Amino acid sequence: MRTAYSVETVRAAERELMARLPEGALMQRAAAGLAAVCAGLLGRVYGARVVLLVGPGDNGGDALYAGARLARRGAGVTAVPVDPERVHEGGLRALLAAGGRLAGAVPGRADLVVDGLVGIGGRGGLRPAAAALVERIPAGAPVVAVDLPSGVDADTGEVAGAAVHADVTVTFGAYKPGLLIDPGASRTGALRLVDIGLSLPDPDAEALQHADVAELLPAPAAESDKYRRGVVGVLAGSAQYPGAAVLAVAGALRGGAGAVRYVGPAADAVLARYPETLIGRGRVQAWVVGPGLGEGRAAEVAEALADPVPVLVDADGLRGLDPQVLRARPAETLLTPHAGEAAALLGTSREAVEAARLSSVRTLAARYGATALLKGSTTLVAHPAGGPVRVNPTGTAWLATAGSGDVLSGLAGSLLASGLAAVDAASVAAYVHGLAGRRAAAGAPLHAQQIAQFLPEAWRDIREEARYGTGRGGHRA
Numbered sequence: 001m002r003t004a005y006s007v008e009t010v011r012a013a014e015r016e017l018m019a020r021l022p023e024g025a026l027m028q029r030a031a032a033g034l035a036a037v038c039a040g041l042l043g044r045v046y047g048a049r050v051v052l053l054v055g056p057g058d059n060g061g062d063a064l065y066a067g068a069r070l071a072r073r074g075a076g077v078t079a080v081p082v083d084p085e086r087v088h089e090g091g092l093r094a095l096l097a098a099g100g101r102l103a104g105a106v107p108g109r110a111d112l113v114v115d116g117l118v119g120i121g122g123r124g125g126l127r128p129a130a131a132a133l134v135e136r137i138p139a140g141a142p143v144v145a146v147d148l149p150s151g152v153d154a155d156t157g158e159v160a161g162a163a164v165h166a167d168v169t170v171t172f173g174a175y176k177p178g179l180l181i182d183p184g185a186s187r188t189g190a191l192r193l194v195d196i197g198l199s200l201p202d203p204d205a206e207a208l209q210h211a212d213v214a215e216l217l218p219a220p221a222a223e224s225d226k227y228r229r230g231v232v233g234v235l236a237g238s239a240q241y242p243g244a245a246v247l248a249v250a251g252a253l254r255g256g257a258g259a260v261r262y263v264g265p266a267a268d269a270v271l272a273r274y275p276e277t278l279i280g281r282g283r284v285q286a287w288v289v290g291p292g293l294g295e296g297r298a299a300e301v302a303e304a305l306a307d308p309v310p311v312l313v314d315a316d317g318l319r320g321l322d323p324q325v326l327r328a329r330p331a332e333t334l335l336t337p338h339a340g341e342a343a344a345l346l347g348t349s350r351e352a353v354e355a356a357r358l359s360s361v362r363t364l365a366a367r368y369g370a371t372a373l374l375k376g377s378t379t380l381v382a383h384p385a386g387g388p389v390r391v392n393p394t395g396t397a398w399l400a401t402a403g404s405g406d407v408l409s410g411l412a413g414s415l416l417a418s419g420l421a422a423v424d425a426a427s428v429a430a431y432v433h434g435l436a437g438r439r440a441a442a443g444a445p446l447h448a449q450q451i452a453q454f455l456p457e458a459w460r461d462i463r464e465e466a467r468y469g470t471g472r473g474g475h476r477a
């Protein structure tokens with residue numbers, strides 16, 4: 001499990017540790033880790049041209065001390081401060097003593113640029129003086145961000161205005177949510193964590209890894225039969241959108257349930273593609289409701305919600321949902337909107353949801369009393385009672401293709417039917433779907449059926465790789 005912590009939590013842990021260590025010890029740990037990553041990237045440190053962009057706070061201090069370490073190994077290090085009157089004193093002294101120099105402008109050429117403009121003390125988009133330095137970063141020079149790419153909000157991943165695009169981000173003590181969640185996540189490049197010895201409480205966000213997912217994937221026991229494995233009901237499709245039913249069933253058949261039961265007007269299309277599907281009403285252990293339903297199907301949605309089993313609501317099923325009805329349900333509800341659907345549920349705009357994904361998914365879950373999976377560039381899953389938000393680390397923008405979400409909802413519903421808690425079903429489905437999408441795409445456009453076809457391969461990969469890894473999954477139901 002990769003865990004992430006808010007600025008407030010990180011600061012508290014730092015204070016606690018700093019009180020027990022000699023002054024400046026933490027910054028030296030950070031700078032040593034940063035310098036080691038920079039040296040690794042440079043290969044040959046001696047003679048390399050390193051440019052430090054130095055903000056007024058401790059983030060700039062880290063960059064200066066790391067620069068001093070590189071200068072002592074023979075690099076030509078130039079520090080460019082945002083404000084020459086406000087530079088970390090000790091860091092500057094160390095750099096100058098090691099042979100580094102101070103400059104008023106960004107040099108035209110560099111083998112490495114270190115972004116020490118702002119770290120967890122940053123607020124809002126970069127101010128003009130800092131943004132101007134970012135614009136001067138020499139084309140093609142690799143950029144290493146100190147703690148986080150300047151301009152990215154550490155807690156949320158929000159980017160208001162200019163922000164650094166890093167090739168590598170060296171973060172200290174703990175990952176911050178903004179490093180894992182878009183738009184921030186797409187600015188970090190490769191992430192490196194430097195352990196500075198913090199003791200941390202429960203995380204604010206977490207990302208499952210292969211080993212966690214492997215532990216959650218359902219597998220039939222020797223005594224299993226199809227009913228014990230769970231039956232998932234799929235209420236989807238319409239005369240206008242029969243394909244959504246086929247794709248949801250395609251996902252459901254590959255998600256661990258023992259049988260898939262289809263209810264709706266697209267039975268012929270479903271059977272033509274998947275003759276193994278059961279047709280018509282009957283007992284199910286979980287429902288998938290909504291893909292391709294079209295309009296005027298509220299009564300059927302309400303009927304499924306009245307069944308005391310877990311229900312996943314997607315797409316057209318999300319229209320006009322009543323929070324009171326969801327709160328009164330005796331079993332879990334899982335909502336799987338994309339940003340547009342989430343905006344309608346929250347009474348805001350799609351842009352507002354995309355700019356603030358973390359708070360949107362939390363609000364959605366709390367307001368509707370349901371687990372919420374917010375799809376898009378970083379898929380997030382929130383539990384209605386709060387706790388860490390799950391951040392999906394797999395996926396590719398090629399998944400943004402018609403019908404992709406239908407496959408996801410079928411898959412997640414199948415995992416619900418096989419007994420996973422809603423948070424686990426949602427985050428495992430997003431993980432496997434994202435991996436299958438990456439494999440199916442392999443750098444080229446894909447269509448939704450291919451995602452379904454690659455699900456078993458992704459599933460097998462997770463189980464295989466996890467044999468050699470460690471890690472724990474799970475979440476309270």
Ligand SMILES: NC(=O)C1=CN([C@@H]2O[C@H](COP(=O)(O)OP(=O)(O)OC[C@H]3O[C@@H](n4cnc5c(N)ncnc54)[C@H](O)[C@@H]3O)[C@@H](O)[C@H]2O)[C@@H](O)CC1
Nearest residue numbers: 026027056057058059118119120121122123125126127147
């Ligand atoms: N506290 C600690 O124990 C440690 C802190 N470390 C470093 O210290 C950083 C935090 O340092 P600070 O608290 O000094 O804060 P930062 O250095 O992150 O930023 C604060 C400074 O940036 C300016 N600023 C804020 N928002 C800005 C914006 N949008 N545009 C331009 N300038 C902006 C502020 O005026 C302030 O002077 C961490 O990110 C990390 O790099 C590390 O050395 C590890 C140990």
Ligand SMILES: Nc1ncnc2c1ncn2[C@@H]1O[C@H](COP(=O)(O)OP(=O)(O)O)[C@@H](O)[C@H]1O
Nearest residue numbers: 338375376377396397399400402403404405406
């Ligand atoms: N930019 C993106 N990067 C990664 N994944 C994306 C992106 N955009 C969409 N996706 C994923 O693609 C799927 C699209 O689902 P959805 O919007 O419901 O499409 P549809 O309704 O056509 O099935 C979701 O799994 C979503 O997370």
Ligand SMILES: [K+]
Nearest residue numbers: 118146148150
């Ligand atoms: K930075």
